[in-house]
Amino acid sequence: MDIIKTEGLEYAYPDGTQALKGISIAIEKGSKVALVGNNGAGKSTLFLHFNGTLRPTRGMVIIEGKPIKYDSKSLINLRTKVGMVFQDPDDQIFAPTVKQDVAFGPLNLDLPRDEVDRRVKYALKSVGMEAYADKPPHFLSGGQKKRVAIAGVLAMEPEIIVMDEPTSALDPQGSLDIIEILDELNADGKTIIFSTHDIDLAAMWANSICVLNEGKIIKHGTPDQIFADHTMISETGLRLPTFVQTFRELKVRGISGGDSPLTMLNFVESVSKPFDVLKARCTIAGADVCAGENVGLIMKNGTLCTIRVDADLNAKTTAFGRVMHNAKAGEDIVVSEITGTITPKTGEINIVPIPRIIEGGSRAVDLETIRAVIAEHSPHKIGAMGTSAKVVVRKAGIQCDFEVDVIQSSILAALRGLNVMVFATGGMIERVIQKIESNNKHSGQEIKFSSLAIQASL
Amino acid sequence: MRLFMEEYAYSNALKNTSVRLKVLFVLSNVIFGVFSNSPIVPFIIFCTMVFLTIVMAKIPARDYFTWFSIPLFYAIPLFLAMIFFFGGFEPWIQFNLLGFKLMMYKDSFNNALLMVSRVLSGTSCLLFLAFTTPMAKISSALKLLKVPDIIIELSMLIYRYIFVVLDELTRMELSQRTRLGYTTFKKSLNSLSLLSTNVFIRAMNRGEKLHIAMESRCYNGKIELLDEDSIHKLTMLALITFEGLIFMVMYLTKDLRIV
Numbered sequence: 001m002d003i004i005k006t007e008g009l010e011y012a013y014p015d016g017t018q019a020l021k022g023i024s025i026a027i028e029k030g031s032k033v034a035l036v037g038n039n040g041a042g043k044s045t046l047f048l049h050f051n052g053t054l055r056p057t058r059g060m061v062i063i064e065g066k067p068i069k070y071d072s073k074s075l076i077n078l079r080t081k082v083g084m085v086f087q088d089p090d091d092q093i094f095a096p097t098v099k100q101d102v103a104f105g106p107l108n109l110d111l112p113r114d115e116v117d118r119r120v121k122y123a124l125k126s127v128g129m130e131a132y133a134d135k136p137p138h139f140l141s142g143g144q145k146k147r148v149a150i151a152g153v154l155a156m157e158p159e160i161i162v163m164d165e166p167t168s169a170l171d172p173q174g175s176l177d178i179i180e181i182l183d184e185l186n187a188d189g190k191t192i193i194f195s196t197h198d199i200d201l202a203a204m205w206a207n208s209i210c211v212l213n214e215g216k217i218i219k220h221g222t223p224d225q226i227f228a229d230h231t232m233i234s235e236t237g238l239r240l241p242t243f244v245q246t247f248r249e250l251k252v253r254g255i256s257g258g259d260s261p262l263t264m265l266n267f268v269e270s271v272s273k274p275f276d277v278l279k280a281r282c283t284i285a286g287a288d289v290c291a292g293e294n295v296g297l298i299m300k301n302g303t304l305c306t307i308r309v310d311a312d313l314n315a316k317t318t319a320f321g322r323v324m325h326n327a328k329a330g331e332d333i334v335v336s337e338i339t340g341t342i343t344p345k346t347g348e349i350n351i352v353p354i355p356r357i358i359e360g361g362s363r364a365v366d367l368e369t370i371r372a373v374i375a376e377h378s379p380h381k382i383g384a385m386g387t388s389a390k391v392v393v394r395k396a397g398i399q400c401d402f403e404v405d406v407i408q409s410s411i412l413a414a415l416r417g418l419n420v421m422v423f424a425t426g427g428m429i430e431r432v433i434q435k436i437e438s439n440n441k442h443s444g445q446e447i448k449f450s451s452l453a454i455q456a457s458l
Numbered sequence: 459m460r461l462f463m464e465e466y467a468y469s470n471a472l473k474n475t476s477v478r479l480k481v482l483f484v485l486s487n488v489i490f491g492v493f494s495n496s497p498i499v500p501f502i503i504f505c506t507m508v509f510l511t512i513v514m515a516k517i518p519a520r521d522y523f524t525w526f527s528i529p530l531f532y533a534i535p536l537f538l539a540m541i542f543f544f545g546g547f548e549p550w551i552q553f554n555l556l557g558f559k560l561m562m563y564k565d566s567f568n569n570a571l572l573m574v575s576r577v578l579s580g581t582s583c584l585l586f587l588a589f590t591t592p593m594a595k596i597s598s599a600l601k602l603l604k605v606p607d608i609i610i611e612l613s614m615l616i617y618r619y620i621f622v623v624l625d626e627l628t629r630m631e632l633s634q635r636t637r638l639g640y641t642t643f644k645k646s647l648n649s650l651s652l653l654s655t656n657v658f659i660r661a662m663n664r665g666e667k668l669h670i671a672m673e674s675r676c677y678n679g680k681i682e683l684l685d686e687d688s689i690h691k692l693t694m695l696a697l698i699t700f701e702g703l704i705f706m707v708m709y710l711t712k713d714l715r716i717v
């Protein structure tokens with residue numbers, strides 16, 4: 001079902017600037033939509049129509065099948081449904097403390113006091129800012145302010161979250177944190193719409209992309225559809241994602257094949273297909289060898305190379321014969337030529353579900369059980385996705401290898417033959433399984449996975 | 459940007475004590491301190507306040523007395539001036555200083571002592587409030603004092619945006635400075651006028667954007683804030699007892715003269 005739809009939307013600012021020139025889009029419920037376009041394309045203007053702040057000069061906005069009405073009661077109703085996070089958190093956060101700011105929306109809805117408290121707590125926890133509840137906003141960093149701004153909107157419990165440039169002015173870690181928060185909200189069923197000019201982010205994260213230029217929609221489709229249209233991209237002054245660019249360069253040199261990749265995973269797949277080199281890497285890491293053993297490899301040209309496997313099952317070259325590459329401890333080795341047949345062995349991915357914040361979060365988990373699960377499976381790599389999973393891992397004092405882009409990193413590790421354990425919060429488990437299954441189908445390399453239910457100990 | 463005592467106000471050991479009680483406490487102490495006829499009452503108040511701020515609220519004594527030195531800077535010269543140069547009726551001590559005859563009067567000494575003790579008590583009261591009360595909580599105290607909502611809301615918004623605008627101001631000024639905007643007097647004037655216009659326009663802009671953002675969260679013309687201010691019965695009792703005692707001491711010492 002389309003949760004937001006616009007029909008022939010036109011808008012001119014009072015000074016005569018025609019910012020929107022007939023925009024018709026439909027946004028599906030539960031999707032993650034990225035609106036990309038250059039500065040001045042009209043992204044912010046379009047967003048301000050979604051919650052009724054601006055009134056179109058022509059055309060209309062339809063929310064859940066009903067056109068927006070602009071009387072004050074309908075607007076309040078609309079704004080509890082569509083939450084808007086503005087680009088600059090300083091334009092949004094006005095109260096003297098974080099908690100008071102987050103409570104502002106719920107208090108305006110005339111909710112009972114304990115319901116307000118519950119929502120504030122939930123919102124602050126969801127963005128990981130509960131420790132800052134009584135701090136004044138000017139004590140916070142840019143990324144923290146952004147989270148507070150999100151919490152302020154979350155506390156209204158909207159179904160749709162609209163964010164104007166959520167990652168602009170944030171450092172890479174801060175951006176990834178925000179993205180993960182959005183991911184989690186999406187897993188909880190919320191529709192997320194954001195604008196960005198970070199093409200890589202849109203490609204990696206959105207499941208539909210809408211290209212806006214000079215107040216018009218140029219194209220709306222899945223990332224593959226959008227980035228396959230190279231002429232459209234260059235005509236609108238955008239650029240292709242880094243992976244797509246690199247891939248094109250490799251493809252014209254006959255190095256990689258297949259479809260245009262959008263993620264590191266696709267990319268590695270498309271590059272490694274015609275090559276044995278990376279498969280050798282899989283074999284070394286995944287073969288039945290123990291740490292400390294030497295593994296011999298015979299190269300195509302007849303040279304022999306011995307590789308010593310260290311505790312992490314990464315190989316270290318100690319070598320006689322010709323060593324192709326001196327890897328440092330813990331690094332992957334690269335062997336450039338291989339003879340004989342190599343059967344790559346993949347690792348396993350174990351998924352451990354962690355309850356969501358509303359289900360008790362980290363408090364519903366016994367840390368000893370977590371440690372025991374890890375001791376039993378002794379995974380090579382550990383990942384955590386979702387706020388409460390991260391809290392659990394941190395509390396249990398476990399060193400995490402993957403905290404961002406967890407699914408992809410885990411699959412890449414498993415393809416190298418490493419066993420991975422992923423702690424995942426609530427609705428994100430589905431997504432992990434989906435991704436692994438689709439990878440298994442595409443790459444032809446079977447990654448085994450299982451979900452380990454741990455007992456909740458309340 | 460951070461403001462002087464802010465840090466302590468948000469982290470001191472008394473930050474959770476009811477702000478309404480604190481304001482009531484400080485206010486009544488200021489009044490008692492000012493209306494007392496002898497320096498005894500202000501002096502007791504001063505000692506209590508210093509004790510509360512340093513021992514109870516755990517504010518580092520060094521920072522506290524740094525702030526305290528500012529009023530002393532005025533009070534001590536004034537004290538000396540009052541003793542020696544204001545004259546009086548009852549001569550007390552007379553001595554020679556480098557050939558100048560200096561005369562101290564009893565009544566002026568008493569007055570000077572009272573003045574200094576009032577300065578000390580008043581300052582300690584205000585510093586107590588400043589060091590132990592986060593700005594965020596002042597609004598509930600203002601409500602208690604029946605300050606109109608519009609003023610409370612304005613002061614809250616101003617408090618928040620002081621930091622935002624100040625930040626912008628410093629950045630703009632720095633950018634002017636790096637482009638040699640302040641090298642001569644004339645250039646300084648010019649840069650300063652540009653700076654102030656720009657800051658004003660930006661502040662207006664922010665106001666507009668803030669309004670939109672607030673409306674997006676169902677703002678309806680009245681800022682409703684979460685106010686948490688629970689009054690502890692024991693604290694309340696202590697306050698009443700203390701003020702009662704102070705009042706008694708004030709009554710008993712109303713005719714007391716130190717010299």
Ligand SMILES: Nc1ncnc2c1ncn2[C@@H]1O[C@H](COP(=O)(O)OP(=O)(O)O)[C@@H](O)[C@H]1O
Nearest residue numbers: 013015017019038039040041042043044045046
């Ligand atoms: N308040 C305004 N008054 C007049 N014109 C505006 C205003 N805000 C934006 N515009 C104009 O509308 C167009 C779209 O702006 P905007 O929606 O902010 O773009 P984007 O968010 O994609 O960068 C631009 O040409 C911009 O100059």
Ligand SMILES: [Mg+2]
Nearest residue numbers: 043044045164
């Ligand atoms: Mg914009």
